[in-house]
Amino acid sequence: MLAIVLGSGHSRTAGWLAQCGCRVVIAADSCAEQINEILKSSDESFACIIPARKQSPIALNITLNLIHKLAEITAHLSPYRTGVLFQQLKAGSHHILPLIWNRQTVLNRGWTNGFTGKSLLPFQDLVLLDKYAQLTHVPGSSWALLQQQGNELTYTEKLEAAVSPASLEPTLAKGMRAAETQRLLPLVLAQAVPRLNEESAAPDVQPFFSIVVCTCNDGHFVPWALRSVLIQPFPDWEVLLMDDGSEPPMDLSRLSPLFQDSRIRLIRSGSNEGKAVRLNEALSLARGKWLLELDADDWLAPDALERLLQLGDSYPSAQLLHGDHELWTASPRRGFRYSRRIAAAPAAAGWRSLTEAGHPLVPRCFRTDTLRAVGGWWTHAPLGGRKYEDIQMVARFLYNDPQAAVSAGGDPLYHRRLRSDSISQYSKEPYLLWKQWLIQMLEANGPVLPDKT
Structure with missing residues (x-):
């Protein structure tokens, strides 16, 4: 399994991933261009992308038990599945984030090829949320769900209803101030409905x-x-x-x-x-x-x-x-x-x-x-x-x-x-x-x- 660890705050996690036989690559915090190059150079069907700690300090507590379960899931996951969402259930909080991504889907589907670079998304702390929002609007997009409560892991092969991108904001936008996220989230979510390459209006029709x-x-x-x-x-x-x-x-x-x-x-x-x-x-x-x-x-x-x-x-x-x-x-x-x-x-x-x-x-x-x-x-x-x-x-x-x-x-x-x-x-x-x-x-x-x- 390809594991891309964002940022430098996951040294223990990176060691465990390597110990379990994963190919581990450390990337800059949410640098889309670097992540895309890593995905392009891989022949793995799926990649585990671990967010930077500043983005998701609460939602992700990687354990050896979880790593083994992820490796087991990716070995049998349908190539048509968009990825796997991970949800950690704790008293009073239910944090969820996309953890396993279909490499070909990320690179070839949605309105940008790969994760969105700095020109189209100057706020790179929103990279994962941006791509998730894109893929939820792709026809045929389907995610599996892995839930953890205490030491117990529960896996659902296919979610019947997509998880709203807005509900992932608390765990995928932690690197930004609340005032910034509040103002950018509507724009980031709206981009998932492109209006490109439509038939142009007749030349004599005046645009407003x-x-x-x-x-x-x-x-x-x-x-x-x-x-x-x-x-x-x-x-x-x-x-x-x-x-x-x-x-x-x-x-x-x-x-x-x-x-x-x-x-x-x-x-x-x-x-x-x-x-x-x-x-x-x-x-x-x-x-x-x-x-x-x-x-x-x-x-x-x-x-x-x-x-x-x-x-x-x-x-x-x-x-x-x-x-x-x-x-x-x-x-x-x-x-x-x-x-x-x-x-x-x-x-x-x-x-x-x-x-x-x-x-x-x-x-x-x-x-x-x-x-x-x-x-x-x-x-x-x-x-x-x-x-x-x-x-x-x-x-x-x-x-x-x-x-x-x-x-x-x-x-x-x-x-x-x-x-x-x-x-x-x-x-x-x-x-x-x-x-x-x-x-x-x-x-x-x-x-x-x-x-x-």
């Missing part, structure tokens, strides 16, 4: 949302952002992925075969001209009634599009839709962590107060016709439209119509990643100069520049 993702040399963030789009229950969208002169140029097929979806279009530029230029290019191509900005390193809540659709229907005169967002911070010292919930701007907020504050509305979903009517994003701004274009367009919409923006209530619509290398974007002196320029432009011209012809 044009989702614009601008990127330059940060393509490693893009797969997670796109994943958050692909799991949306509302399917009537297009993605315009604007590559602003990345070196090397972005190649979706190299990121993941998942992105060969006809609703996703990659538009490359040979030079880096800034986000405002790329947004204007996207605006010229957009077919949606609404244009939603999605930064390459951010992601949508699983129901964001449905709720934006409902918000637009509830306020037919609205020109700008937005809502609350969750803030995540990324730094070399502390890593990638959940920070806090950011409330939407109050309904009475005007263009000047938002400009003075220097905090953009997030998310920003603009009525496409209105974007075109105001002439798109200004690129003659200080810094060439490379910074503060988010505040610029919101201020222009609100200057044109103080009632233009409406906010969705309820849960946040969006997750925003604030990187330590981008915080300088809002340093005081450059923003002060830019803000003064914007106020002067709006007071002199309004949201639309006069036609110089």
Whole structure:
């Protein structure tokens, strides 16, 4: 039996496994790429994957008796079985986790081949839970169950009903703070229902949302952002992925075969001209009634599009839709962590107060016709439209119509990643100069520049 032990906290367990004749491999904590390489190099039908202790400190107490039972089960387990769940029954707690995995099923079934790597799942503590969620939705998926109560082991060859992935969260997400797991679990579970390779809509059918993702040399963030789009229950969208002169140029097929979806279009530029230029290019191509900005390193809540659709229907005169967002911070010292919930701007907020504050509305979903009517994003701004274009367009919409923006209530619509290398974007002196320029432009011209012809 192949036994993959995650992390360094199972030295005694690894020794026992080797003593029982298992081929033992130590892998980094939940490193999907390493686990996949181990599985590919094996000819075993099944693999026992023991979670890192930080993930499952309570649920797994490996004993020699349990190892012998697992070896016996895998020797006779049907090759069509997805794997074996292990449940340890204790007073007041019933912990369960997938312990034996069908190697070929893991590598070839589900919407990712193998366990999901860092690009599609930046939170690698959720690797096992993510793959389990995928496999529970694969037709014909079936698990066996091994239960332990005290020293007694009870084996059930086939479970009649699948165990909910959410019920495994307490034992497969222990490496993360509760606040982070709470916010990520809906997205991780939703990915198990892919909407890929569907027949595209007829060319003359207008998508409801044009989702614009601008990127330059940060393509490693893009797969997670796109994943958050692909799991949306509302399917009537297009993605315009604007590559602003990345070196090397972005190649979706190299990121993941998942992105060969006809609703996703990659538009490359040979030079880096800034986000405002790329947004204007996207605006010229957009077919949606609404244009939603999605930064390459951010992601949508699983129901964001449905709720934006409902918000637009509830306020037919609205020109700008937005809502609350969750803030995540990324730094070399502390890593990638959940920070806090950011409330939407109050309904009475005007263009000047938002400009003075220097905090953009997030998310920003603009009525496409209105974007075109105001002439798109200004690129003659200080810094060439490379910074503060988010505040610029919101201020222009609100200057044109103080009632233009409406906010969705309820849960946040969006997750925003604030990187330590981008915080300088809002340093005081450059923003002060830019803000003064914007106020002067709006007071002199309004949201639309006069036609110089």
